[in-house]
Amino acid sequence: MIGIKRLAEHLNVSIGTVSRALNGKPDVNEATRKRILEAAAELGYVPNQAGRALRKGSTGVVGFMMQTGSQITGEGDVFFMSVFDGVQTVFARHQLDLVALLCSSEEDPHAYLQRVVARGFADALIISATKRHDHRIDYLAGHGIPFVALGRSLTDAGQPWLDLDFEGMAETGVNRLVAKGHRRIGVFAPIDDTNLGFVFVDSYRKTLERHGVAFDPDLVFRTHPNERGGHQIARAIAAMPDDRRPTGFVLINEKLSVGLYGGLHEAGLIPGRDIAVIGRDSPHAHYLTPKLTCFRLSLRALGISLAEALLATMPAYAGQYPLGVVRKVLPMELVEGDSDNALPL
Amino acid sequence: MIGIKRLAEHLNVSIGTVSRALNGKPDVNEATRKRILEAAAELGYVPNQAGRALRKGSTGVVGFMMQTGSQITGEGDVFFMSVFDGVQTVFARHQLDLVALLCSSEEDPHAYLQRVVARGFADALIISATKRHDHRIDYLAGHGIPFVALGRSLTDAGQPWLDLDFEGMAETGVNRLVAKGHRRIGVFAPIDDTNLGFVFVDSYRKTLERHGVAFDPDLVFRTHPNERGGHQIARAIAAMPDDRRPTGFVLINEKLSVGLYGGLHEAGLIPGRDIAVIGRDSPHAHYLTPKLTCFRLSLRALGISLAEALLATMPAYAGQYPLGVVRKVLPMELVEGDSDNALPL
DNA sequence: GCCAATTCCGTAAACGTTTACGAGGCTATA
DNA sequence: TATAGCCTCGTAAACGTTTACGGAATTGGC
Structure with missing residues (x-):
């Protein structure tokens, strides 16, 4: 060499x-x-990377932190791989490299982050799966590391973030179901402290109240946001008496839909006939039968926005991107399917 | 700092x-x-990472190369995240860090690899999605970079590799279907030059011949190994006349199953009733209805083996891992479902 | 009490870059 | 022809580590 x-x-x-x-x-x-x-x-x-990084004090590398092995993560590969691709189309213009910093399930995420940052491994970071209260945000802001969060958090250090419109999903979903006459609408709630679930459930609740429908804690199904969680929800639903069972359901991501469909089928319940379901799109959910009514978003566009939001905070790129801290909720498009055709009993 | x-x-x-x-x-x-x-x-x-790397000549980082944005990739997030986790449990013992090197869909994989290696970014590499003929293997071997391939290749530079038992999947799948009386068995074939598809189809063909069943090129469905590909196969199947249509099908991965199920349902065909399907397991495929008969493998175990195979080739860890070049096909376990219950016409 | 061996620690070079500084040669102007 | 200015390039320091080497202080054996 x-x-x-x-x-x-x-x-x-x-x-x-x-x-x-x-x-x-x-x-x-x-x-x-x-x-x-x-x-x-x-x-x-x-x-040579090391020589250059040592002298320049910057690496030209941006890290996207994510956790491995966790069966509890909600977002899947198509999600991240598409987002990555969007990020990279922007980074390519600046000779920036994107790597995924893989935090083992056995290591504390915050400790991992500290280690990576202190080593000077990356110039900037993208963090995802933000928690309701997220130490990482304070830490990064406190150390002046440029970063952007994919997901909101109650922890506010003035950081830029982007997020899916979970409020909108819950609101539009509930509106749609209520308009069809549903009153008992079930909702997913996260068992951990990721922020997105709180936003989702909160909007669900407010929208219901706006319609004069009383909030029923029994209709909040608390579990992990993955296939298994969806399956558990289906089993719980199937076990409920007819007059208490939700006639409609709003889901926060695509993995839940898959598990829910499976579990409902096992119980002899058919989405779109016996229960109205509204979920989120993915190549996966796209092929469910009956066709899932869901919310869609361009993930490449999300990645591009993410990269631009990050570069806007980095002094080295001042002037090339609109100044200011980007904080944007990305609207989602409703794709009509057949899964929400079921009418209330 | x-x-x-x-x-x-x-x-x-x-x-x-x-x-x-x-x-x-x-x-x-x-x-x-x-x-x-x-x-x-x-x-x-x-x-500091740069200082240490510069002086020691090694980084303590192992890169797992993967391509982003490609809708054509066959393996999904649960796959990789679980494999990563396995790799990391081994690496943790040696203070090695695993990062995912994300090759943009706009960059040539080989050029990307060269860039990363020449920069001295990682001490060793894990490459996946090996092609039938893969330049990366020659390059890495030629430059003495320790690496292990997830997937076989015709390119042989004495490199260690691990791979799923695609032969076994095709063979066992075909055996099972033939035993139930099927003669027209469809198979997926890759449209690109990833190696695994060739292995799969080859074994399919040989197994059929062993049973005295003539190989029918019309039953080889050439497409991308993802949901969309599965959907296309389903549409192609549905368009075939009854006496030419396959009565059974073997699939190479879980994404295909999902698309196939969706497409078949659209066409009014039900897996397990109208066509026997055998696929591969994933949290995703696990919740298909009817239950998919599929092949399963511990992905964490795969990751652990991968890490051990890599360390076995690195002089720095000599003696700690069994010497020699690991080349291992990992057997898969058959999980019986209902999707292959359909009988031939 | 003397020499050798051992224990502990400081010094300085080296890794591969980037960059501030200055030197040399050339051009242009008076 | 002298001088100022510009263009081009070489020199050397610096980035944060690790490590070979050697020196000082201590210990041990006789």
Whole structure:
């Protein structure tokens, strides 16, 4: 693996000149710059990450922190992979690299974050799965690390964030079901302290009250936001007496839909016939039968916004992106299916 | 952010002593070591990544390369997140960090790999989604980078690999369907050049021939290994005349099952009644109705094996892991469901 | 009480870059 | 021709570690 030293020797110039040429500094003759660039390409020279990071104090790497192994995570691969892709289309313009920082399920997320940040591994971070109260936010803000959160939090350090419109999902969903005559509408609530669930349930509750429908705690199903959780909800629903069972249901993500469908079918209940279901779109949920009525969002666009929100906070990119702290709820589009056709008893 | 210099000043010792104390070198008094460790913990000192990497020539980071944004990828989040978790349980014992190296869909994977390797970003790599002929293997082997492949390839550079038992899946699946009287058995084939599809189809073909059933190219459905692909297969099947339509089907992954189920339902065909389907397990496929007969594998165990196979090739860990190049096909367990109950016409 | 061995620690070089600084050569102007 | 200015490039320091080396202080054996 060739370094700048050998490259310089090969060209009979000093390493300083090579560095300046490669970094597009003005004080280098165009002819020699051309010569250097060609030789670098030919010999496959790539600047050593450690050397550059040590000297410059920045790595050119942005980390997207996520937890592995947790069966409790709500968002899935298509979600993240699409978001990543959006982020990268922006980063590519600035020679920034995106890596996923994988926090083991055995390590405390906050400790992991501290470790990664203190090591100077990344210049900036994107954190996801924000908790209702999230230490990471205070920590990052306190240390002046540029970051953006995918998800709101009650912890407010003036950080930029983007989030799906969970209020809108619950509100539109409930509106839609109420308009069809439903009064007993079930809702998913998270068993952990991720923030999105609270927002969702809160909006659900307020919307119900706006319609004059009393809030019924028995219709709040507390579990993990994944397939298994959906399945548990279905079993709980099936076990309820007819006059107490929800006739409609709003779900916060696609994994729940899958488990719910499975569990309902096992119990002989058919979504769209016996219970109205409104969920969230994914390549997965897209093929459920009957077709799921759901909320959709461009995940690439989300990724792009995320990247732009991050760069807007980084001094190095000042002026290239609209100033100010971006805090945006991304609206979602309702895709009509058949799963919410069921009428109340 | 405190460095070793300030830590040393704070303790009135030299930076050399601090470094030795923190790295567990023998030539340091136990009392001072204790003093140093305590101060380091108290002040939150974490060695700078760049400095350490530059001096040591190694980063303590292992990269797992994967492509983002590609809707064509076959494996999903539960797959990777579970594998990651397995890898990390092994890495944790050696202070190794796992990061996902995200190759944008707009960048050539091989170019990305070269860039990452030349930069010295990671000490070792895990590559996945191996192609039938994979440049990355030659490149990594040629440059002496320790790596392990998740997936076989015709490109053989003596590299270690692990792979799911796609032969076994096709063979057992076909055996099972033939035993039930099926003769027209459909199979998925990849539209790209990932290796696993070839292995799968090849085994399918050989197993059929072993049973004296003629191979019918019309029963090979060439598409992408995801939900959409499964949906396309279903539509193709539904459009076939009854006497040409496959009465059974073997699928290579869980995403295909989901799309296939959706597409079949749309066409009024029910898996397990009108067509026998055998697929692969996932939290997702687990909740399909009717219950999918599928092949299952512990993904955490896969991750652990992957990590061990990698460390076995790294000189720094010599002796700690069984020597030799690990090349192992991981057997899968058949989980009986109802989706393959359909009988041939 | 002297020499050798051991224990502990400080010094300084090295890793591969980037960049401030200054030197040299050239051009242009008077 | 002298001087100022510009263009181009080399020199060397710096980034934060690790580690080879050597020196001082202590210990042990006789």
